[in-house]
Amino acid sequence: MNATADPHRIAELIRQEHRELKSMVGQLHSVCPCAQSRRDCSACETPKAAGCEQAVARILEEVFVFMVDHFRKEEMAMRQHRLDLLDRPACEGHREAHAEITEHARHLIADLSPQSVLSNVHDLAGLLDGWIGDHVADHDHRLLGLLGVEHHEPGAVARASAN
Numbered sequence: 186m187n188a189t190a191d192p193h194r195i196a197e198l199i200r201q202e203h204r205e206l207k208s209m210v211g212q213l214h215s216v217c218p219c220a221q222s223r224r225d226c227s228a229c230e231t232p233k234a235a236g237c238e239q240a241v242a243r244i245l246e247e248v249f250v251f252m253v254d255h256f257r258k259e260e261m262a263m264r265q266h267r268l269d270l271l272d273r274p275a276c277e278g279h280r281e282a283h284a285e286i287t288e289h290a291r292h293l294i295a296d297l298s299p300q301s302v303l304s305n306v307h308d309l310a311g312l313l314d315g316w317i318g319d320h321v322a323d324h325d326h327r328l329l330g331l332l333g334v335e336h337h338e339p340g341a342v343a344r345a346s347a348n
């Protein structure tokens with residue numbers, strides 16, 4: 186039996202991968218801890234500043250590979266459990282949201298540049314924030330509901346209700 190055939194197994198897998206996603210956000214903030222307070226890198230005294238572009242590029246590449254695989258698993262679960270028969274608009278909206286996030290990430294990869302590392306960091310943080318926040322609390326929460334699995338991801342739900 187593959188990982189998406191059992192609703193409880195796919196739910197656990199999705200939750201586990203959401204935790205991994207949060208650790209990628211941590212990696213991003215460790216590359217550039219002052220990103221929140223600076224508009225550009227000119228005042229940065231960190232000796233490793235020259236290596237920041239490569240570090241951000243590496244995280245972005247890692248996020249992209251992870252994202253494509255994660256969305257593929259969720260969409261495979263939708264097909265396998267025939268969730269379109271239960272709620273086609275929700276499933277279509279979810280797939281469209283995946284396509285939009287993936288497209289956004291493609292643009293970030295294309296825009297990577299040594300001249301705009303900090304803005305690349307801001308953009309990637311925004312993308313991850315939207316994915317971990319609204320997407321998980323809305324689309325993924327509904328997916329797990331359609332699978333008949335009770336969803337417990339308090340951080341995401343609390344965050345969405347605070348918006």
Ligand SMILES: [Fe+2]
Pocket residue numbers: 256259279283320324325
């Ligand atoms: Fe999703």
